[in-house]
Amino acid sequence: MKKTIVAISTPLGKGAISIVRLSGENAIEIAQKFFMPIGKQKIEHRKMVLGWFDLGEAKEKCMMVYFKSPNSFTGEDVVEFQIHGGTTLTRLIQAKLIEGGARLAENGEFSKRAFENGKISLAEAESIVDEINSESEAELKASLKVASGELFKEIKSIQQDLTTLLAQIEVTMDYPEEDENEVVREDVFNKMTEIKKRLNDILSLSKQKALIKKGINVAIIGKTNVGKSSLLNAIIGENKAIVTDIEGTTRDVVDASIDYNGVRFNFYDTAGIRESQDEVEKIGIEKSKKTAQTADITLLVLDGSENIKEEDERTKKLIKQPYIIVVNKTDKKRxxxxxxxxxxxxxxxxxxxxxxxxxxxxxxxxxxxxxxxLATTNERQIEALNEAFNQVEEFFKEKDESLEILSLLIKKVWQSLGKITGETENEDIISLIFSKFCVGK
Ligand SMILES: Nc1nc2c(ncn2[C@@H]2O[C@H](COP(=O)(O)OP(=O)(O)OP(=O)(O)O)[C@@H](O)[C@H]2O)c(=O)[nH]1
Ligand SMILES: [Mg+2]
Known part of the structure; x- marks a missing residue:
């Protein structure tokens, strides 16, 4: 029997309401050790009940709702308390429930139980992690799409198609008649071509979205005093980088992010590039060059109020495509x-x-x-899709091999996809995913 778990499910910090959640066979029993409904209210499935929570020295008025197994998020008996008040009170209630026999939940344990009880798929569970951690609107939309289970359904359907192919090959191998063999081969190739396309569609969109999710890195480079730090501050709308009229003000890379059209852009203000004898500045300049070379896009800043200098030309040579030339100080005479x-x-x-x-x-x-x-921005899922896709390519390379070998290759594709649907029964992957959750989820 699994022990009943408890956790605070709302974010810690100031808020009007907090929720403490219990899940497990003894949820109701533990809850009733402390909770007493007011009047003649009965504790029923999905019904809110107002009552007193006994804290020992004091009593706290709160709401309680009970979800009867299997109709709950985890599939087990679940009890939730809605508490008005600060974190101290919420923690006290959690402590009481632990005293009453519950165990503090591990990270992601609620979702893990939901998965184990067939309430959510592995892909859905993962997208819950992404949802908790997502920082921009685009990222959130992408994870919600997975949570709705559409990607999961498609991957599952590909797995089913692969299973059908495997069965077909199996039968043919049992009755090896020449003609039959060729017909099956052709059928298998046609289906695998179609599967390759389906996987490729998901994979390419996923990769693009993953780039968006990681954030687009924008380097700001240029010679000293052209206004790079001023530009960073103007873009983020805040005075983050130090600005002075002294050449060589910025020594280290200063970074800041903005959300534009739902996409995260990470800006990197760098040390002005010039010949310098100063040890610290030299290190900073090296960092500038590296930043310029690894960014997704670079802004080369020039001072519009002066002629182009040799240093500007040299800086420009450091840039890899793509870049934008930003002519600054246009409030002065060009x-x-x-x-x-x-x-x-x-x-x-x-x-x-x-x-x-x-x-x-x-x-x-x-x-x-x-x-x-259909796409995912989850790194592990992209990795699994990539692996599956490579194995499909492997299949086409070996297409003249015996049906037995082809069948092995198809199985490998199936197994890689199983890393997304959870149908490989690989405990390692499952534990890895759930450890990323926060307690209470
Ligand atoms: N007139 C005018 N002055 C500007 C503008 N942008 C920056 N400056 C001035 O130019 C000087 C240098 O600005 P910074 O932003 O520190 O330049 P930087 O490129 O970061 O300089 P380093 O960090 O030394 O490489 C400061 O005196 C700024 O006030 C602008 O758009 N117009
Ligand atoms: Mg600067």
Missing amino acids: VLEKQQNEIEVSAKNKTNIEKLKKEIFEKTIKEEINFNG
């Missing part, structure tokens, strides 16, 4: 000649900052983001 692919801004007056953001967005998110396609 001296710099027109640059290809330029955008004029004034970090000081915050002119054209929105236009710049839009330009960065359009340069990095090439296609219109289509959330209607």
Whole structure:
């Protein structure tokens, strides 16, 4: 018998209501050690009951709701207390329930039980983790899509198709007649071609979304004093980086993120590039170069009020594509000649900052983001899809081999997909997923 678990299910911190949740066979028994309904209310499935929670020295008025097994989130008996009040009170109630025989839940244990009782799929469980941790709107939408189970259904259906193929091959191998053999082979190849396409559709969209999820890295580089730090501050709308008229103000990389159109952009303000004898500055300049080379897009900042300098030219050579030339200080008289692919801004007056953001967005998110396609942004699921896809390719490489070998290769595809649907019965994967949850989920 599994022990009844308890946890605070709402985020810790100040809030009007907190929820403490119990799940397990003894949930009701433990709850009733402390909770007494007011008046003649009965404790029934899915009914809110107002009552007193006995804390020993004091009594607390709160609501209780009971979900009878199997009609609950975990599939077990679940009791939830809605408590008005701060974290101290919530913790006290949790402590009481532990005293009454419950055990503090481990990270993700509620969801793990829901999975074990067939209430949610492995993919759904994982997307709950992503939902808890998601930082931008786009990320949230992607994880909700998985939570709705559509991706899971598709992967499962591919697995079923593979099972059918395996069965077909099995039968043929038992009755090896030449003609029959060829017919089956052709059928298997046609189906595998179709499966390859289905997997590829999911995989390519997933990879694109994963990039969005990780955030797009934007490096801000240029020679000293062109206004890189001022630009970072203007973009994020906050004075994060130090700005002075002294050359070489920024020594280390300063980073800040914004959410634009639901996508996270991480900006990296760097040390101005110039010949320097200063040890610290030299290290900073090295970091600038590295940042410029690893970013998804680079902003090369030039000072519009002066002519192009040798240092500007050298800086430009460090950049890998794609980049945008940002001509800054346009509130002053323009001296710099027109640059290809330029955008004029004034970090000081915050002119054209929105236009710049839009330009960065359009340069990095090439296609219109289509959330209607099936995809996942979960790294482990992408890894499993990748593995499955590679195995399909392996299958096509070996397509002239015996049916026995082909059948083994198809099984491998099935197993890789099982890492998403949970149909490999591999305890390791399951434990890994649930350890990422927070307590109370
Ligand atoms: N007129 C004007 N001055 C600006 C503008 N942007 C920055 N400045 C000034 O230029 C000087 C340098 O600005 P910073 O933002 O520190 O330049 P930086 O490129 O980060 O400099 P380093 O960190 O030393 O490489 C400061 O005096 C800013 O006030 C602008 O758009 N217009
Ligand atoms: Mg700076």
